[in-house]
Every structure is written in C-alpha cells, then in structure tokens.
Amino acid sequence: MKPTDIGDPAYFHKVVDCQWACPAHTPVPEYIRLIALGRYTDAFMINWESNVFPGILGRTCDRPCEPACRRTRVEQKPVAICRLKRVAADNRGDISDRLPVIPKKKNGKRIALIGGGPASLTVARDLLPLGYECVLFEKDRQAGGLMRTNIPSFRLPVAVLDDEVERVLDMGVAPRFGEEVTSLKAVLDEGFDAVFIGTGAPRGKDLDIVGRAEASKNIHLGIDFLTSVAFKHTESIGKRVVVIGGGNTAMDCCRTAIRLGGEDVRVTVRSPRSDMKASDWEIEDAEREGIPILDNHSPKEFLVENGELKAVVFERMRAEYDETGRRSLIPSGEPPVVVECDDVLMAIGQNNAFPWIERDIGLEFDESGMPIVDSQTFQSTLPTVFFGGDAAWGPENIIWAVAHGHQAAISIDLHCKGEALTERPSPLTNLVSQKMGIHEWSYDNDVSNDHRFAVPHADQLESLKSLTVEVELGYDQQLAYDEAMRCLNCDIQTVFKGSLCIECDACMDICPVDCINFTENGEETQLRAQLRVPAENLDQDLYVSENLTTGRVMVKDEDVCLHCGLCAERCPTSAWDMQKFTFWDGTVMKGPERVGAD
C-alpha cells in the first residue's frame, strides 16, 4: 500500500467515528472534554454553531453518532453522546454575548423560507449574520415544525423548544406565521432573491383495508394525532388503543395515548421485533411504560358493528430472508388475531406533499412526485428555489434537516453573489500536538473502564399522568463527568513520523489493543490478513507509513485504537505524537461569526 496521506482532511476525520457519522459533523469529543471540565457554556456553543438546537437534539436526536462510537467496538455500549449534549444545554450560562452580531446594514438580499422547521431555521441562522433578510412562512402560529407538533412534551419540554427556536427568530427573522403558502408562484412573484422550501413530509400514510371508511371516526393518522395533542385539540382517547406501526412515531403515539387515558395500549408491527424501524432506546422507553409490542402482526381488517369500531383483525406473519439478506414477510398460516379496541393510531410512515407547487413554473418533479434536487447544492431545477430537510428526499430526522440547512445556506449565499454553487467552502481543519511534558498530555488519556451510565428518570407514576412531565431527568453534573470520561478522545490522533522511528517495537509491545504492526508492505487485502490481529473491519482504514530503515512499514489498524497515547509515551524518539485534529465543516460563517472553536 502507498503511505497514508494524513494531509487529506477525510483521513483523520473518519477516525473520529462520531463526528464522521454526524450529518452536521459536530466536533463531539471536543465538547465532551469541555463538559468533563465543567465548561458547559463552551460545550453548548460548539454544539450551537454546528447543530443549532443542542437542547432539542440532546433529547430527541436520532444520534447516528452513537452506533458509530468506537466504544461499541472495544466495550459494549457507546458513550451517551446525545445525553451529554443535553447536559451542556441544561447547565450552560448566559450566551447572549457570544452570539453572532447581526449587521444593521443589510446586504439587500431577501430570502423566503417556507416551513418553520429545523431546516428553515438553520438557513436563517446561517444567513442572518451575513446581512440577509429572511422571511419565514409557517402555517402554524409558532415556528418549530415537527419539533413542536410531532415530538411529545414529555420528551421535549416546550420551554426548551421555545428557547432554541426563539434564539434564531430573535436574530431578526421576519415572521409570516399563520399563513399557509398555497402557491409557490405567488411567493416567487414577491421578488425574493432565493426561496428555501423546508416543509417536511407532512402527510401520514393510510391503510386501505376493509372497514377503514366505516370506522374512520376512531382511526387517526399518527402525526395528525400528535399535532392535535400538541395544540391541545385532542385531550382524551379511548381506553383500548391499538397503534399500528413500528417506527419512532408509533412509539410517541403509544406513549401519548397512555397519558391521555388509554389503559390497554398496544403497538402492532408487521415485521419481527428485531426489524422494527424505531430506535432501540425509543422502544425501550415504550416498553418501560408497560406497552406491549405485538410483532409479526399485519392488519387485515377493521371490525365495525353498528358504525362503531370494535376490533382490528391481524394476520400472523413470518419473515424469510434470501441469501442476499433481503427480507420478505409471508403469512405464517396461524389463525388470525383479533384485538378489541376503541381507537386506532396509524403510524406507518409519512409522505411528502407539494400540491401548492405549480408544475409549470420550471420546477421539475420525478415520477414519484418528489422534486428533483441536486444532492450537493440542494438546488431545484428552478435556480432560485432550494430544498432541504424532509421536503428534499423524504423523512429523515432533525439532525439531517440541520445539515441540509447549512448546505442550502451556502448555496443560497453563493447564488446571491452570482458565484458557482459547486465552489463549496472547504472544511476548516487543524492538527496540533497535545504534548505537555514527557508523559503529560493536554487530554486525559487514562481510559475509563466504566459501563454506560443510565439517565435518571422521573417517577413513573407521576410521569404517566401528565403529557408535560419530562420523563428523562438528564444526567446531573457528576454522572455527566463520569459518562464524559468514557469518551476515548478519538480526535486526538496518533500521528506517526517514520523518519524518526528506530523500530524498537516499544509502541507495538505496549499497545493494549494490538493495532500497531511493523511488517512487510503488501496489497491491502494481504496486509490486513498479516497483521498481529487481522484487520477484518473493512470500514476502518489502515494507517501505513513510508518505508522504514529495515524496509518494513508501520501499519496501524484504526479499528479499535483507544487513543490512550501509550505508543507515544513509550516512543523514545517522538516518532509517535498525539495530535488534536479539529474539523469544522465548510460554512457560510467565517471569522468573527464563528463562535464555537477555541
């Protein structure tokens, strides 16, 4: 193999598994270290710059970072990254003097943002400091989008939501709330320099089976039900409730139902339990509240008597997997299951809907009715119109909407300046030695053996009575410290300089996870096989040095490196050094607008 090019920003970025997995590329280990130091405000600002909604995401994020966490490969459970983010938000001090200054003199460009969810708010947050005027259209009277309508208050308190949404609005968003856009053409005719569409995927999927129409009074679409509860239009539900669907919306529906008075609430899902779409922790939360999950149950019919819903009939299913792992659900032949109920909540997915976009204005759609959007620039086929969030490519989650918002803001800025949208700002990276003394580092390299700490919960008897009692209490500062210490500091990179190496083997001998090797070079497959412990995780790179004095090369398998720095401590010539790799995504924010970085 050729020597690894550590000058390529992607190489070390990929080693920081959590940051690499995060759509917004939040510098996770950096803010976790700040939390351990008690510098909550600094930790909050790093998050705010990168993901705009630390308090919201610290409670509700789908956390792609956690399955990626290195800790899952050397221990068992990932660092509770998401809940540590919440700690930064819960404990932060005043940040008003740290927010970007909004120029009094505007740059003369007006941007329309349609839909008041996380994607649009991110675009506004990024563009307002540059002097743009941002007009936000939202059909409801408050901004927040699905964060307000579809996430129950017992998971996300309204005060937290309001605080973070208002922080963006207070930067000078011009609100046009309570105004549903019914024609894109009409918006365009107002002469905006660019339009951003972040209207989400607002239409719940329905199920056309026998009895659906007759029982419609008691069958509710999940997201509509949650919205109705959020705006206090729905305040009760039948005693026996069946939730159909196995995603996160289904989990929110069932937990909301028991708080509205449901006594016998069940979740039914077509697939086996292990294939459910909901995040593991959301399933756990529902089960902890005593909600049974009936898997392999496919709804066949709604039983209606005298115009009243009586029960749902389910066919039992069985999953079969072909050799490629593709699943097919087939009826198991067992007798059907009849579940009596008063109400049904249907949470089987969401669709996009753009009835308000005229099809003759140059904005093209594909066969499935989705707008054609460039995956890098987020620009539609109508150059002034940009998409982001669920509106762009279908349902994802908040952190993706934020990531889209950042990219769309870059595109809108370039578009308004008349520059090529493909000339994206490059990421900001840095690599700095952390050596403080012979065996002193500026980070704590003593690896914690603790298992993941559980987040304390409110008393269940109390929380199940109320829609607004937050179930999770969050870590206190001591628990947060202990959990933060589990972080392996993957951004503190092992940097190797072959010209200094005397091949004494000290690093190889001390490495607790046998990831350092001195060996003959070869093709990657061969090299992976001949290491001390063969490098079987192909997602993780090999770090290969130039040829050393004996003609061998140093090969490090990045897979399970603990970043403990012992290789560097035991190196007599400082051929190894521990260096902090900083990576910030390219952004429209530059210079004084940047708030998070040290």
Added chain:
Amino acid sequence: MTHIAKPKFSHPNLPKNGLGLTRRNYEGVVSTLCAGCGHDSVSAAIIEACYELEIPAHKIAKISGIGCSSKTTNYFLNRAHGFNSVHGRMPSVATGANLANGELTYLGVSGDGDTASIGLGQFSHAVRRRLNMVYIVENNGTYGLTKGQFSATNDKRSKNRKGVENQFDSIDLCSLAIELGAGFVARSFSGDKAQLVPLIKAGMSYHGFALIDVISPCVTFNNHTSSTKSYDYLRAHNQVMDRLDIVASRPEISADYEPGTAIDVTLHDGSQINLHKLSSEYDPTDADTALSNLNRYKRQGTVVTGVLYLDPDEVDLHDVMNSSKQPLNSLGQSELCPGADALEALNAQYR
C-alpha cells in the same frame, strides 16, 4: 515513566491459546524503564513465547537479580512465581528453588552487570552444574541504573556517549557458557522478535542449562553512533547463523529447506527443534566449531545470532544428583520419614 495503567480493553478478536488465554493474560504491570528500552521488547518476547507454549503462568518461576534488566520480571507474567533477589545472586536462588521443585519452568532474567561482573561466579557455577533453567541476559553493555558506565560485556574500543574509549577486553558470555558446559547457547537481538521468540520457546523447553544472550540496546546511554550495542549497529552487523522452529505436540507445516542444512533435535518433553542453518560451514552441535565461529566473527566486529551451540543429550542437575523429581512440597509423611529400617540401611552405607 508512564503514569497510567495499561487499559484493560483488548482487541475483541485477540486469539486465544489452548488454555483459553490471550497474550494479554501473560502481561505484568506497565514498565518503568526508559521509553524504547530493548528490555521491554524482551519482556514482550517472553510474553509471546509463554503464550505460544501454552504454559500456565503458575508453572513458571521468574527469578532475577538487580539492575534495569532484573526489574523487568515485574513487567510480564504477573501470575507466575517470582523472586527478585540480591545483585548477582539470581543463580543461587534459582538453584535452591529448582532443587525444591523441579516441576516448574525456571526463567532467570539478568543483565550484563548482574551476570558478567558481580554475578560472574554464580553464573559460572549455575552453568557447570547444568541447572535446568533458561537464563536470559539482557545485554546492553552499559550500567544504565548508575548513569552509563561501561559494563564487562562492552566491546573493547567501543566508545561511550562522550567519546571515551573502553580500554578493556569484553567478556563473551556465550563463549564462557560453552566452555563451562552449557547445553543450549544462543544469542539474539531485542529488535528481532521473529528470531527471539522461538529461541525463548526452545530454551524454556530445553532440559538443562539454556543461555540466551540478548543484545538489548540502552536507548539512554548506549544507543549512539559509536556504540556496538545500538539498534543501528546491530541492524548493520547482525550475522544470523540459523533460524529455528520449535514444534510442540501440535503438527507443524514445515517449509522446504536446502538438504543438509536442517538439524532436528527432539527434546526430553517430546517437542522438537528444527534448526535451519544459514551457513553450511558451521555445526552448532560441535562445541569446538561453535567457539571458533564465535571468535572469528567477534574479531570482525560482527554479532552472530541464533543457536550457537546445542547439545541434544544434556543431563541436568537432578539427573546428576539423582535427587527427587517430585516437588518437595508434595512429598507425603511416609516418603519424608521412611522409618527406622531405612535410616539403618542408610547409615550402613557409610560404615
């Protein structure tokens, strides 16, 4: 010195030996030696050898004297028996322990000062008594703990860091051991684990006295350009005499070697040593050629490594003295006190 303990996490795919142990189960505490010390590589090679031999640690006694090298017994096999003895007196302690319990594998770790200076007398007698042990000398040619004076193994005319030349002849421990009747004499380099690990395995399996003189650079005091015991010097002047496979009871796929260059030796425990000579004019089972070979290369400034001398038919101290093969701590009342008749018979022998 490293301040943190080595993290307990290990590679999830770390292989296990027949005892279900990984090589990490054979470790000790984190070394306090200088970073890059050759001795740490020797410790790692011992760990690897014991792991591969599948010896449970409690069947091993590690014994040492005083010095940087003798400290290292704390850095491997923390489940083994251990005795960190007086300076130069490791052989006495090993002899006593061996006589009391011949069932353990005795692993002596010493340095050039501990062996060639203060302990030279003890070393010589352990060799000539054919004590069943492997005696590893971590030889760096310098007194590291007392700030880098020349040791007795430092080559004549080699210089110290300040450029001062050594005026005295060096003691060659391998030549000395062959002279005194050691059955297994080898030399190696801490920077060549591919050679060192099989040598340690062979030495531990050997029945009799096995000396392994490991040139182990001192990064702090004797790794400079005018040293003959530096990493660079060893890499440039290492004449490898042979390569060795050690075959335990498991079947081995053996590579093809030139006919006539391989010597197979079956050891007392049934394991087999395959010695692949890299030079045809040399016979390691003949003490005379082994000695002249050593002297010839030494004059050239070349360090010969590998198995230098091997006597397949060695007898050990227990064999010579016909002493109890059973550990003394497991002898029962009847064996320890065989009765008046036995005493009478014994006394009769001396009348």
